[in-house]
Amino acid sequence: MRRTWIGLLIGILVVGGLFARGAQEKMVLRLGHIRDTNHPTHLAALKFKEVLEGDSKGRFEVKIYPNSQLGGPKEMFAQMQTGDLEMVYGGINTFAWIKGGEAFEITAIPFLFNSYEHMRKFLLSDYWKPVIQKAETATGIKIVNINGDTAPRGLTTKDREVKTADDFKGLKIRTAASPTVLKAMQTLGALPQQIPFSELYMALKTGVVDAQENGVIVVATASLYEVQGYYIKTDYIRDIETFYxxxxxxxxxxxxxxxxxxxxxxxxxxxxxxxxxxxxxxAYDLVSKKMKVIVPDLASIQKKLEGAFDEYEGTKWPVGALKKVREMQ
Known part of the structure; x- marks a missing residue:
């Protein structure tokens, strides 16, 4: 009898030890993103690695794959869905690119959000919480944290001061190949064109287009101020990096x-x-010395765009979502 109890006790201790070891077993988290190694997104990913590995006392190891090494956003989302990737750090806009995440296209509507605070207030609201939960279930992807402001998109022109909605009329502008951007520019009366970024400088210099809508950091790093005269601070599309x-x-x-x-x-x-x-x-310090900076009347632009995206209500995002965004300003 005594031997039986001793054997049972040893068995319990062994099993308990295995469970304890298993609970502390190191977990490797592979994290992918699309930015280069000098970009704030990569530096933030390194900070995540530093903090998580330190705070978990070795429980987690983070391996970072920058610069689209694992593919673009859609490819990396697919890898998470098949269990081949543990984490992605990328824009909340990109969640709309996969089936089940369509509601998040609302985050890429031009001139909708007035600030990053406004955007976060909406995305973290009780109103939007069920939308997040529905998208997580549909995609099989968890939105861990929407946190990490990226540079907003702006507008530059060669010789036109864009101050109100009316000033967009007839403007030949190079835009991103985004349906929402194209729709916004066409509604404002502009003439949007798609030109590869590698050809943009010469297209602006030779007058193929007279304007473009990258943000101030791109204007500075790509020296677009050499072929453009005005920087219009529209901040018209924002994105927040998100851990998935x-x-x-x-x-x-x-x-x-x-x-x-x-x-x-x-x-x-x-x-x-x-x-x-x-x-x-x-970037603003540099650009303001090279170009005339204009702060436009955003209210006139937003008024002109009212109703432009109503067709997506109830199909991509819930009916009334656009109204709710505007109420939270």
Missing amino acids: MPLNLWNKLSKADQETIYKATEVAGNYETELTQKQLKD
């Missing part, structure tokens, strides 16, 4: 692990925002 994980992987984690990961994403996202703000300041 496979939903089933997230649900398997303990509450403690989830909290540790979330804390690291919060620190990293805040760091990206800080870095972006510094880059924006430096």
Whole structure:
């Protein structure tokens, strides 16, 4: 009898030890993003790695794959859905690119959000929470944290001061190949064209187009101020970098692990925002010396665009979502 109890006790201790070892087993998180290694997104990813590995005391190891090494946003989302990738750090706009995430195209509507604070207020609201949950279930991807401001898009022109909605009429402008951007520009009376970025400088210089809609950092780094006279501070599309994980992987984690990961994403996202703000300041300092900077009447532009995207109500996002965004300004 005594031997039986001793054997049972040893068995319990062995099994308990295995469970304890399993609970502390290191987990490798591969994280992909599309930015180069000098971009705030990559530096924020490194910060995430530093904080998570430190706070978890070795429980997690983060391996970062920058510069689209694992593909673009759609490819990386697909890898998470098949269990071949543990994390992605990319724009909330891009979540709309996969089936089940269509509602998030609302984040890419031109001139809709007045600030990053306005955008976060909407995305983190009780109103939008069920939309997030529905999208997570439909895609199998968890939105861990929407945090990390990127540079907003602006507008430059060669010789036209764009101050109100009427000033867009007839403007030959190179735009991103986005249906919402094209629709906005056409509604404003502009003449949007798609030109590869590698050809943009010469297209502006030779007058193929007279304007473009990249933000101030791109204007500075690509020297577009050499062939453009005005920078119009529209900040008309914003994006917030977001940490994503496979939903089933997230649900398997303990509450403690989830909290540790979330804390690291919060620190990293805040760091990206800080870095972006510094880059924006430096770029504005340069551009303001090279170009005339104009702050347009955004209200007139927003009024002109009212109703332009109503066709998506109830199909891509819930009916009344655009109204709710405007109410939260």
